[in-house]
Amino acid sequence: MNLEALYKEAGAYLEGHFLLSSGNHSQFYLQSAKVLEDPKLAGKLAEALAQQIHDAGLEIDTVCSPALGGVLAGYELARALHVRFIFTERVNGAMQLRRGFDVAPNERILVCEDIITTGGSALEAAACVEALGAKVLGFAALANRGFCKRAGSKLPASPTCKLPDDAPFFALGDFTFDIYSPEQCPLCQDGSSAIKPGSRGN
Template sequence: MDIMRIYKEANALLEGHFLLSSGKHSSFYLQSAKVLENPKLAYELAQSLAKVIQESKIQVQCVCSPALGGILAGYELARCLGVRFIFTERVNAEMTLRRGFEIYKEEKILICEDIITTGGSAMECARVVESLGANIVGYAALANRGICKRFNAFRAGDYLECKLDSSLPLFALEDFVFDTYEAANCPLCKQGSVAIKPGSRGN
């Protein structure tokens, strides 16, 4: 699948001046919600991602996503893998498991996001379910911002900003590598532009 084309055709690859969840600025933003609003396309993307995961031979018993952004991608992926799905959510800024969801001892859980940037939210989610006795077997996303190393990808990079557990695989359909800037050194800010946050937090 041509993931870049799919995002462009869905108007999910935005151009402008954006504030990312990491606090950095960029002239590009991935809005996976625009892709996932098409159920048929969401299913096809999840099928492709599930195939990559199945080919890796890791065992998955449950998919867990951090709310809100990862819920649709995680649910579709769980459906394609034939496993159950749960999600974590923030309560008073702290990630937690609610709504009667249960974690079984040593259950093999895959953490799924719509987009992986630094992996901060995915790691918050992972820590919650690990604290309840689960075993994290990997991470997955439709798109990877290139800060973390994708499974079987050999692109050069030091990945110092990646917060994911480097001992576990990251599965994604594509790397989207865009320039990002610290707010103090952002050329767009210096031109007088104001960064906006179009994602699920702060909007």
């Protein structure tokens, strides 16, 4: 599967000057919502991701995603795996499980995002359900931004990856874009202004 081609065909591989949720800048941005707006394509991607998880022998009870970006990807993955789906959301900056969702002691959870960069939001969702007694067995995303090591990839993890070493991370491909601090951003130095895409901005 050529993930880059699929993102470009869907208009989800954006080029410009972007302010990321980390505060850093990049010339490229992956807008997974544009990929997931096509139910057939979303289902195809989820089936491919589910196959990786099956091949690894990982048995889970529930997929959990952090809202908002991970909800569509997580729901489609749960459907492909034939398991339950729940999501966490931020309340006053803290990730919480709400809306009547609950987890059982030792319930086997896979945390799913649309894109994982350093894995910060995924790790917050994991901590939320583990605090209620569940057990997180792994992580998944449609795409890996290249900071964490996914199963089957030769790309090493960077020091900024927050995902634990003892849980597998599944994704359909790696995207390795240059990221700059605002002070060192060549796009800023050329006089352009960064825009903030995604669920926390535009």
